[in-house]
Amino acid sequence: MRLVWQSLCVSHASRALYDIIGWYLKSKSAHVEYCPGALSIGLIQLVEVLQATLTISEAKMSSYKLIYFNGKGRAETARFMFAVAKQQYEDKRVSGEEWAEVKKSLLFGQVPVLEVDGVQLTQSCAINRFLAKRLNLYGNDDMEAAKIDQVCEALVDLGIVLRDCLHEQDEDRKKMLHKKLLETQAPRHFAGLVKLLDANGGDGFFVGNKVSLADLDAASYFLDMVTRVPDLKLNEPKLVAHLERMKAIPELADWLKKRPESPF
């Protein structure tokens, strides 16, 4: 994609500034063509538009390979982001036979792993944030990004309790964890999430005025993770309505229709 950086001048000083920025952007990317002189529009807006366009074009031009098992688990939020952003990627699902060999090649011997232009990234939260930034799903500013993190971290906490409960082998302890999850931890987390939705208007997104990592992470949890625990119901109408809104996003609806069957 070719961008034309048109430097504009209101005064000699601003002209110099435009030229410096134009030169800087060109030095950073071969996709910017710097043409001094011409049109007059606001410097800040222009820089913002350029930065956003560069980020998007950088995201679109990279190659992505997501490595996980044939499951939703810790990889599905990333898949939701790829779907909503209409970003191409390789969805590599490692089979049981391949796993021992693949494991040796991974930094922590675990998945998910995201390869970006051949560079390996591990840890689902780091992968999700990286993708959210790349795919313009991380809010409009630092405050929105922090609010998005807030939702994701609450879901991580809930996920820990949920997995503890699922994986516990001791029957008595499993019962105790299950009761605690149903009676204390899930209601507390659900209530907090409803408060965050309410604080943002109640019937839209978790943060700001557009879909973000927070919404897609919540959708992935409530659609897949929560259903794995017997008797755990998403019994907050506002969270159910939020999930329905997410499922209605055409690109996500399309992914949900075509995603492979998987055991978890």
Ligand SMILES: N[C@@H](CCC(=O)N[C@@H](CS)C(=O)NCC(=O)O)C(=O)O
């Ligand atoms: N903190 C890591 C945990 C990764 C993790 O536990 N991965 C599991 C699958 S969900 C795994 O690779 N298990 C196989 C193994 O450890 O051999 C993350 O969030 O990515």
